[in-house]
Ligand code: ADP
């Protein structure tokens with residue numbers, strides 16, 4: 001019928017605008033490399049902040065003793081303790097607990113939030129068994145993963161630039177997040193020193209490097225997206241401090257904020273951005289990360305319903321609710337292998353209130369998921385190529401035997417198999433067979449928790 005043809009025309013136009021041929025991906029990768037240079041050259045020189053992390057040494061494997069880690073960056077926070085046993089023992093023991101943050105505290109005051117965190121930390125410390133034996137006379141030390149934008153001032157201090165992800169605590173902005181936590185720990189009687197303040201990409205990089213010495217970069221694909229990598233200190237013109245002994249500095253790219261005229265943006269992406277909490281910002285993130293992919297699918301389905309009666313004569317009202325279709329549900333539909341696409345049918349009914357979808361309709365939904373996920377995955381691969389280019393690892397060097405490894409983490413990468421398969425396939429295609437042999441992607445599972453504890457160990461007050 002004419003309606004079906006109209007719906008297919010909407011889909012086709014969207015698909016065309018999303019297309020990411022290899023030539024375009026190369027342009028995106030080149031733009032990423034250019035912006036990396038610009039962000040390193042001067043403060044504010046690029047949309048890429050290229051934040052200096054003050055981490056100039058990644059774990060060596062020699063770290064030993066008891067260390068804590070705290071991960072705050074979403075609706076849950078995690079507290080972890082690990083007993084490190086050096087090169088022989090590695091991670092001897094670890095325990096963690098996960099606590100959800102009461103929504104009212106996400107928009108309260110700094111004292112209220114950090115008192116809650118410190119109180120939970122106190123409870124967790126109280127459950128520390130003898131087998132974690134803290135060396136006599138030593139204070140407990142903590143690696144603090146804080147995944148909001150921070151202007152770092154040393155390895156264990158930094159001021160909050162702004163909140164995101166549903167947090168909004170005005171009196172904490174501009175404050176040193178480590179001193180806020182430390183004061184709360186004092187109020188709650190927790191005797192612990194924050195030895196390292198890091199962001200989740202840096203934690204993942206540290207955890208990844210501990211597992212595999214050839215790791216040079218980390219990429220997070222979760223609710224949001226970000227990347228970090230090891231840069232040569234003398235390649236950072238905006239760094240005016242002493243050159244670190246290692247000659248290296250870990251850079252937190254904040255790559256979610258990357259944008260380029262080469263990114264394939266559709267009218268749906270424009271609308272999503274306009275209606276977001278941070279219009280104009282984090283454009284790369286809005287095209288590739290878990291917070292948004294499902295909503296892009298919803299927006300296209302809504303257009304097909306409005307202009308081509310794709311779901312019948314009335315537009316299903318739930319289709320108008322922003323963010324109602326979440327990426328995990330999109331991925332469940334995309335991965336549906338049943339002959340009648342049963343999962344798609346159930347999701348359409350349960351989430352969007354659309355009953356009795358035909359197999360033909362369900363196939364279109366899967367195709368739409370594939371278009372949105374593939375674009376995100378292919379652009380993520382282009383971003384990684386940008387980093388490899390910056391490191392000079394995108395070509396074969398004569399006699400080079402060392403592998404180059406990228407540590408990946410985050411719920412999107414971990415659970416959305418079609419996405420991660422596509423990302424890896426695209427990266428191999430971009431690199432070519434010869435170079436691809438030298439580049440590995442590993443999943444740094446919960447690297448961020450252990451990674452922060454490792455960085456606390458390498459920045460311990462005890463030699
Ligand atoms: P965060 O990024 O919030 O720190 P995670 O790394 O655990 O936390 O990522 C969670 C995000 O991963 C979710 O917001 C969602 O977008 C995405 N995600 C989780 N599970 C799936 C899934 N099964 N399929 C696709 N995406 C998923």
Ligand code: MG
Pocket residue numbers: 073074200222
């Ligand atoms: Mg996380």
